[in-house]
Structure formats: C-alpha cells, structure tokens
Amino acid sequence: MDKTILTITLNPSVDKSSSAENIIPEKKLRCNSPKYEAGGGGVNVSRALKRLGVSSDTFFTSGGRTGRLLEELLQAEQLNLVPFHIAAETRENFTVLDTSNNKQYRFGFPGELLTQDEQNKILISVKVVNPFPDFVVISGSLPAETDADVIRLLVNKCKSKGSKVIIDTSGEALKAAVEEGVFLLKPNIGELAVLVGKDKLEEDDVDRAAQLIISQGKAEIVVVSLGSQGAVLFSANEKIQIKAPHVEVKSTVGAGDSMVAGMVSVLVKGGDYKEVLSMGIACGSATTMAEGTGLFTKENVDRLYKEIEKQ
Template sequence: MKKSILTITLNPSVDKSTSVQNIVPEKKLRCNAPKYEAGGGGINVSRALKRLGIPSNVLFTSGGKTGDMLELLLKQEGLDIIPIHISSETRENFIVVDQTTNQQYRFGFPGASFTSSEQDEILTIIDQLYPAPDFVVISGSLPGDISAEFIGFLIKKYKTKGSRVVVDTSGDALRAALEEGVFLLKPNAGELAALVGKEELENTDLDHAAQQIIAQGQAAIVVVSLGAQGAVLYTATEKIRMIPPLVKIRSTVGAGDSMVAGMVSVLAGQGTPEEILRMGIACGSATTMAEGTALFQKKDVDRLYAEVRKH
C-alpha cells in the first residue's frame, strides 16, 4: 500500500532567475529572459517527489498576484495543491548568474506575514484534512514575524494523528521542532552546532550531538548534511556516512530540498537506512547539476545513485 505524503511550506516564493554577462556596479545590465519557478522548502520537496514518480499533497500559504502565479506554476507541474490564502503578498526570490565567471548571486526577499486569525485558519484546515498523511514534511523558513512555536503546534497536531513528521528548517524553528520531537531531522553541520551552542563541531562532537538528540527521543533519525563531503545518517543503532560522486556544480538552489525528497521517497517505500541516505545524496547531487533554480533530472538520479559510496 502506497504511503501518503503532505508537504507544508509556510514561506513559499516564486523564484525568478536570469543570467547576464559580467556583473559590474553602476551600469545598466542587459539580462537574458527570466525564468519563473515555484520555490520554498516543502514545495521543492513535492516538485522533486513528482520527478521521482511519487505523488504528494502540497499545502502552502498564497497571497496576492505572486501567490496566483505560484499556484499556476504548481498546477502546470501537475501537483495536487492546497493553497491557504492570506492577505499579504507571496514573496519572490531573484537569482542571477554571471556568465563571465559562472558565479551565482541569490537575493531573497522577506516572507509574507500572516495574521493570528490566518494562523488559526491554517491549523483548522490541517485538522480537516482526512485521512491523515503517513508522512508530513515541514520544510523551509518561517516569515520573520511568525513565532517558531507555530512549527511546534503543527508537529504536535500531526503526531497526534499518527503521522511521521520530517523537518528541515533552521534557527528557532529547528529548536521548536526538537522540543516537540520528530521522526526525521535534517540539519547541516552548522545548524547542528548552533543547537548545541557551538560555532562548529568536530566529527566526534557531531556524532555525540546527533546521538544525543536520538537518545532524548527528539528524533528517530538524524541526517546531517555536509555539503560536498556528503552526509551522515544516525539512528539509535546505526551510523552511516556516504560521499557524493563528483559532478559539475551549476547551482545549489534546491539541492537540500531534493535530498529530503529522495529520503522521503525511500521512507515511504520502507527502504533501509542505507537506501534512504543513498537516494537523498543522489537527488541532492543531481540538482546541483541543473542550472538556475531547476531541480534534478530523473536520469541523473538513476546514474548517480549507483555512484554514491560509503565513507
């Protein structure tokens, strides 16, 4: 029986990307035609799952003309969307590649705020969704004026319904998720260090911090992403580290979200921890091969999956 998946994005965006020859100040730059794509943590997870042939429901806030564009973009990709309309305008992100150096410049705008009544509406809609999904992915940032405790409310609701919650966020929202406890947590090394009050962690400290989270019942699985050095998966009884294959990196936009999608795809199929990590790294690496804000191609994931190796 196929497992149902819901992704939640509280700070979605429309990503506008372009390229230009030689970025310099004080000069009018003639950019190439822009490309528009739906963005935001959970939204990218659902877009990536779609490329893996796995359906999901996409719950997100949507406001103004940018929100209308976001909904249209997602419908064009054939996703099952659950927009929650708010009075504020959905944000945009702007990405520019300098063709001379191949360097990428990423500009992120503040997220759309939503009122306390709109927060209540989000919780009400979540309560009304039936049946409860098997997996809930809460991914991405929070708008600046939304309390991190709101993440905790969402997690608690779904845990009560019997859903397994996967979280990929940072800062206070990550702490709130830990306090409530989740099924799978995906911090990077810097985020994990911040959780334990340090600037950075050595390998042994990394192990201790992740294993402590599991021992305290705050997560059943912790996956620490290490960028080009791969990732480490921890459970109560296992530690698995894997290294990604060498690829030509064109953009890192969406790589972390693609990694989450890869892992969730295997979780939903009841795969092993090694398969979970291998697929996550393959999807993340394949997305770095794509230009601008594009996600991976399935054929690249299939090829890279076999090339991911144990450390």
C-alpha cells in the same frame, strides 16, 4: 501499499532566475529573459517527489498576484495542491548567474508576516486533513516576524494524528520543532551545533551531538548534511556515512529540498536507511547539476544512485 505524504510550506516563493555578463556595481546590466519556477522548501520537496514518481499533497500559503502565479506554476507540474489563501503577497526570490565567471548570486526576500488569525486557521486546516498522511514534511523558512511556535504546534498536531514528521528548517523554527520531537531531522553542521548549545562542532563532535538529540527523544533519525562531502545518517543503533559523487555544480538552489525528497521517496516504500541516504544524496547532487533554480532530472538521479551504490 505506499504510504501517503503531505508537504507544508509556510513561506513559499516564485523563484525568478536570469543571467548577465560581468556583474559590477553601478552599471546597468542587460539580463537574459527571466525564468519563473515555484519555490520554497515543501513545495520543492513535492516537485521533486513528482519527478521520482511519488505522489504527495502540497499545502502552501498563497497570496496576491505572486501567489496566483505560484499556483499556476504548480498546476502546470500537475501536483496535488492544497493552497491556503492569505492577505499578504507571496514573496519572490531572485537568482542571477554571471556568465563571465559562472558565479551565482542569490537574493532571498523574507515574506510577509502571517497574522495570528491565519496561523490559527492553518493549524485547523492541517488538523482536519482526511485521511491524514503517514508522513508530513515541514520544510522551508518562516515569514519575517512570524512566531516560531506555529511550527511547534504544527508538529504537535501532525504527531497527534500518528504521522511521522520530517523537518528541514533553520533558526528558531528548527529549535521549536526539535523541542516538540520529530521523526527525521536534516540539519547542517552549523544548525546541529546550535541545537546542542555549541558555537561550532568539530567532526568528532557531530556523532555525539546527533546521538544526544536521538537519546533525548527529539528525533528518531538525524541526517547531517556535509555539502559536497555528502551526508551522514544517525539512528539509535546505526551510523551511515556516504560521500557525494563528483559532479559539475551549476547551482545549489533546491539541493537540500531534493535531498529530503529523495529520502522520503525511499521511506514511504519501506527501504532501509542506507537506501534512504543514498537516494537523498543522489537527488541533492543531481539538482546541483541543473542551471538556475531548476531541479534534478530522473536520468541524472538514476545514474548517480548507481555510482553511490558502488562505494
């Protein structure tokens, strides 16, 4: 029997994307009709899992007109929604493609502060989920000025219920989660450097940094994203490095979230770590082939996974 999954997104968004020709300052730009898609770390993980045929519950904050649109967009994708309504307006992000040179410009907005009362109620809402999921994915940024301690408390609550926590965030939120200890951590090299108190890491230092985090009990699995070079997975007794397949990159929006979804889709079925990493890279790479803020197609994931298996 497959394990159950809950994704948590405290700073979701509606992602608006368009295109224009020859973007230059101080000129009125005529954009093509916009496209609206649900966004934010855990939200995208749930959307990607759905495309892989894996069910999850999607817990996210929702406020105002944009929050209602976000819920409508997710309902259209037939996800299992657990919206938590807040006073502030859900944020929007904006992406525009310059069709003259195929360069993409991404504008991300911070999101409004979660009040202390809202944070407390979120923790209670998550704690009383019944039955509690086997895996919890906490992914995405925190709204501006929100204390990162809420992430530590969320991780603590989920672990106390016996859930395996997967974290994909950055900055103080990432530090707080790792201090509490998680099952799987997915930093890039820069984020990994911060976690071990370094300004930067050379390639040889990555192994030592990841193993230090594991030996300190802060994570069972560390997957270091290497961008177009693929990724490397560390556990207590394994190191698996896999190169990303060559694809035509149209957008990197949602690639990291898709990678997390790919890994989780294998973990819930009891796959080995090589399969976990291979599916993660296949999903992340397939999403870079999509335009704007779109995610992967299952067809591209299957094709890329077969390529990766041949490495």
